Amino acid sequence: MKGYHIAVVGATGATGTELLRVLERRSFPVASLRPIASARSAGKLVRFRAIDKSSAFRMEAHVPLVIPEINADDLRQHRGVIANPNCTTTVMLMALYPLHRVFTVRRVFATSFQAVSGSGARGVEELQRQIAALATASPSHGRQDRQVTPELYPHPIAFNLLPHVDSFLESGYTKEESKMEEEARKIMHLPEFQASVTCVRVPIYRAHSVAVSAEFEQPVSVEQAREVLAKAPGLELVDEPLSNRYPMPLTVSGKDNCEVGRVRRDCALANGLSFWVSGDQLLKGAALNAVQIAELL
Amino acid sequence: MKGYHIAVVGATGATGTELLRVLERRSFPVASLRPIASARSAGKLVRFRAIDKSSAFRMEAHVPLVIPEINADDLRQHRGVIANPNCTTTVMLMALYPLHRVFTVRRVFATSFQAVSGSGARGVEELQRQIAALATASPSHGRQDRQVTPELYPHPIAFNLLPHVDSFLESGYTKEESKMEEEARKIMHLPEFQASVTCVRVPIYRAHSVAVSAEFEQPVSVEQAREVLAKAPGLELVDEPLSNRYPMPLTVSGKDNCEVGRVRRDCALANGLSFWVSGDQLLKGAALNAVQIAELL
Numbered sequence: 001m002k003g004y005h006i007a008v009v010g011a012t013g014a015t016g017t018e019l020l021r022v023l024e025r026r027s028f029p030v031a032s033l034r035p036i037a038s039a040r041s042a043g044k045l046v047r048f049r050a051i052d053k054s055s056a057f058r059m060e061a062h063v064p065l066v067i068p069e070i071n072a073d074d075l076r077q078h079r080g081v082i083a084n085p086n087c088t089t090t091v092m093l094m095a096l097y098p099l100h101r102v103f104t105v106r107r108v109f110a111t112s113f114q115a116v117s118g119s120g121a122r123g124v125e126e127l128q129r130q131i132a133a134l135a136t137a138s139p140s141h142g143r144q145d146r147q148v149t150p151e152l153y154p155h156p157i158a159f160n161l162l163p164h165v166d167s168f169l170e171s172g173y174t175k176e177e178s179k180m181e182e183e184a185r186k187i188m189h190l191p192e193f194q195a196s197v198t199c200v201r202v203p204i205y206r207a208h209s210v211a212v213s214a215e216f217e218q219p220v221s222v223e224q225a226r227e228v229l230a231k232a233p234g235l236e237l238v239d240e241p242l243s244n245r246y247p248m249p250l251t252v253s254g255k256d257n258c259e260v261g262r263v264r265r266d267c268a269l270a271n272g273l274s275f276w277v278s279g280d281q282l283l284k285g286a287a288l289n290a291v292q293i294a295e296l297l
Numbered sequence: 298m299k300g301y302h303i304a305v306v307g308a309t310g311a312t313g314t315e316l317l318r319v320l321e322r323r324s325f326p327v328a329s330l331r332p333i334a335s336a337r338s339a340g341k342l343v344r345f346r347a348i349d350k351s352s353a354f355r356m357e358a359h360v361p362l363v364i365p366e367i368n369a370d371d372l373r374q375h376r377g378v379i380a381n382p383n384c385t386t387t388v389m390l391m392a393l394y395p396l397h398r399v400f401t402v403r404r405v406f407a408t409s410f411q412a413v414s415g416s417g418a419r420g421v422e423e424l425q426r427q428i429a430a431l432a433t434a435s436p437s438h439g440r441q442d443r444q445v446t447p448e449l450y451p452h453p454i455a456f457n458l459l460p461h462v463d464s465f466l467e468s469g470y471t472k473e474e475s476k477m478e479e480e481a482r483k484i485m486h487l488p489e490f491q492a493s494v495t496c497v498r499v500p501i502y503r504a505h506s507v508a509v510s511a512e513f514e515q516p517v518s519v520e521q522a523r524e525v526l527a528k529a530p531g532l533e534l535v536d537e538p539l540s541n542r543y544p545m546p547l548t549v550s551g552k553d554n555c556e557v558g559r560v561r562r563d564c565a566l567a568n569g570l571s572f573w574v575s576g577d578q579l580l581k582g583a584a585l586n587a588v589q590i591a592e593l594l
Contacts, residue, residue: 107565111408111508113458113497135432154541159501161410161546163508163559163573168538172519172561172571181564196565198508198573200410203500204456211408211460211495222469241465244451249458262460264469267478268404268493274469276460276495 003031004294011035014121019287026291050080055175058083058183065186068292069233070097075296082293087285088112088165088176088199089183092210094284095260095277098232099225100188103216103271107194110180113202113209114165115249118281122152124205130158131203157203165199174199207249208285209278216271222263225273229260234284239263247278255280256288300328301591308332311418316584323588347377352472355380355480362483365589366530367394372593379590384582385409385462385473385496386480389507391581392557392574395529396522397485400513400568404491407477410499410506411462412546415578419449421502427455428500454500462496471496504546505582506575513568519560522570526557531581536560544575555581 006023010016016035023030057063064074065083067090075082085093092110099105116123130148148156155162166176181195230237238247239261247259258279266272279285303320307313313332320327354360361371362380364387372379382390389407396402413420427445445453452459463473478492527534535544536558544556555576563569576582 109406109493109510109565111495113410113499131428131432135428155545156547159546161499161501161506161575163506163543163545164538164541171564172538172559173564194565196406196510196563196569196571198408198559198571200508202410202458204458209458209460211497213406213493241461241469244461246460248452248460249456250453262469262495266493267468267470268406268491272493274493274495278458 003029005032005034006030007034007036009036012121014117014124015282015286018282019290022283022287022291026295028291028294050078050082055086055179057081058085058179059186065183066293067093067097067187067289068296069094071187071189072296075293084286084290084293085183085187086176086179087118087281088114088208088210089180089187090285090289091208091258091277091279091281092180092212093184093187094235094258094279095229095232095275096184096212096214097188098228098235099214099216099220099273100190102224102228103218103220105188105190105193106215106217108196108215109213110195110197111211112165112180112197112199113204113211114199115204115206115208115281116157116201117206118165118201118208119152126150126152127157127203127205130156134158153201157201159203161203162201163198165201173197204249206253206280206282207278208281209247209249209276211274211276213266213269213272213274215266215269216273219271220273222265222273225263229263234258235260237261237263247276249278252278253280254283256283258284300326302329302331303327304331304333309418311414311421312579312583315579316587319580319584319588323592325588325591347375347379352383352476354378355382355476356483362480363590364390364484364586365593366391368484368486369593372590381583381587381590382480382484383473383476384415384578385411385505385507386477386484387582387586388505388555388574388576388578389477389509390481390484391529391532391555391576392526392572393481393509393511394485395525395532396511396513396517396570397487399521399525400515400517402485402487402490403512403514405493405512406510407492407494408508409462409477409494409496410501410508411496412501412503412505412578413454413498414503415462415498415505416449423447423449424454424500424502427453431455450498454498456500458500459498460495462498470494501546503550503577503579504575505578506544506546506573508571508573510563510566510569510571512563512566513570516568517570519562519570522560522572526560531555532557534558544573546575549575550577551580552577553580553585
């Protein structure tokens with residue numbers, strides 16, 4: 001019988017659920033499927049064949065860190081373990097890398113807007129519970145949030161923003177912010193690449209968005225950039241601001257492709273572009289990317 | 298009888314309501330108060346003595362654009378009209394200007410997270426209505442937002458993000474983004490200052506936040522920056538990330554002072570700092586700033 005024996009750890013979590021859906025939707029040849037629920041790893045960790053979605057092995061030299069549209073060739077060097085990048089890194093690179101290939105990126109200034117499902121099913125439940133408790137409260141002073149008790153996050157997330165994703169490092173950056181730079185360097189094979197990142201958890205259920213200012217070595221025009229982005233695999237150019245068309249969590253949720261828009265000349269960089277990219281972090285940011293890697297193997 | 302005759306246009310709007318509260322709280326000498334409700338300007342326009350909170354006159358050369366903590370001296374040149382800056386500009390400058398005075402700012406890369414009350418009472422009502430309709434819907438695909446019909450904003454704002462504040466310009470920037478640069482130049486007397494800004498409307502009721510990467514002419518250390526920020530008027534340094542203390546809409550709502558935190562060396566700029574600033578845009582961003590100007594006059 002043709003097909004693969006697959007074990008999904010954390011199959012009942014946010015990413016695990018999506019992974020099972022993606023396998024079915026793409027008719028992946030599955031001989032046997034063994035969902036392994038794990039309280040600790042639920043929604044956090046999915047091992048797919050040997051594909052590790054956790055952050056444990058991402059930065060190890062012999063472990064390829066792969067986004068198939070970008071560095072599929074790196075798969076050849078694997079020694080059993082392949083890592084799936086951080087979901088916010090993936091969403092940013094789906095738009096940045098096609099531009100890099102043509103104009104050569106030097107550095108970016110990026111701010112992320114991250115949905116609660118990035119913390120797994122518990123993040124979704126936490127926002128739902130707080131919203132239900134506060135839905136009918138009067139927001140006159142914006143203070144009604146104080147009535148809810150956070151469990152997963154250190155502060156209420158409903159009607160609030162947390163400039164805090166993952167734990168803090170000595171440098172003042174969070175691990176999440178630091179990963180965006182380190183993983184982007186590895187995936188793009190650009191050890192000198194610099195990324196100044198602020199990651200923020202926002203009270204939305206699904207899809208991550210990133211506001212990016214990028215500096216390139218080559219001169220770049222908005223028209224050229226739009227052409228490049230329109231042709232990039234896994235990406236849709238949604239950029240008709242005068243018709244109120246731009247990427248949003250609302251439109252990108254449940255979609256395989258990421259969306260990029262708000263493309264404009266960066267007014268504080270010589271060869272610079274600003275843009276806004278959104279992607280479903282459970283699909284392209286996690287489950288879909290893992291299945292795409294498995295399809296290539 | 299001592300005191301001033303005051304007319305508040307749009308007194309029933311979001312800013313108007315706060316303005317009346319601030320006048321009372323600060324015991325401003327009021328001889329007569331005439332609230333003028335206007336359907337068109339509700340929550341948008343407040344004329345206070347001669348202080349104009351709308352954007353109509355801000356950039357005219359003979360109209361001082363004033364944040365009392367920064368450029369109170371500019372009030373001397375007024376010819377009857379004084380303008381109150383855009384609320385997002387004010388929140389950013391409350392942290393940026395004290396740093397500029399010591400280290401001389403060149404440019405910033407900034408991303409704003411703006412509450413719906415920045416659109417006035419109608420913004421608050423719109424989010425409330427959508428949240429009430431969606432509070433019990435299942436967020437499994439993040440798609441439940443489709444069930445609500447937007448009225449004020451072009452798309453649903455509940456559980457969504459709009460990279461769209463104010464109207465779009467030919468350049469691809471919005472007016473709001475462009476104002477942040479132009480108004481900052483005027484207020485800081487820095488015609489060469491560059492600000493690359495992305496403004497985003499987020500589903501929270503109150504307080505604006507801005508993630509800022511700033512480049513300075515002088516070398517700057519995190520320790521020096523924290524010292525400067527801790528002493529700055531109208532600002533509180535909330536920066537103990539390991540104890541989960543950082544500025545948030547939740548803590549800054551209803552507060553006169555802005556909060557700054559997440560201060561760290563910017564890893565993509567030579568003399569650079571990254572920080573996160575939050576402020577109640579109806580108080581320091583609007584009503585409080587206007588009353589402070591009136592107190593100086």
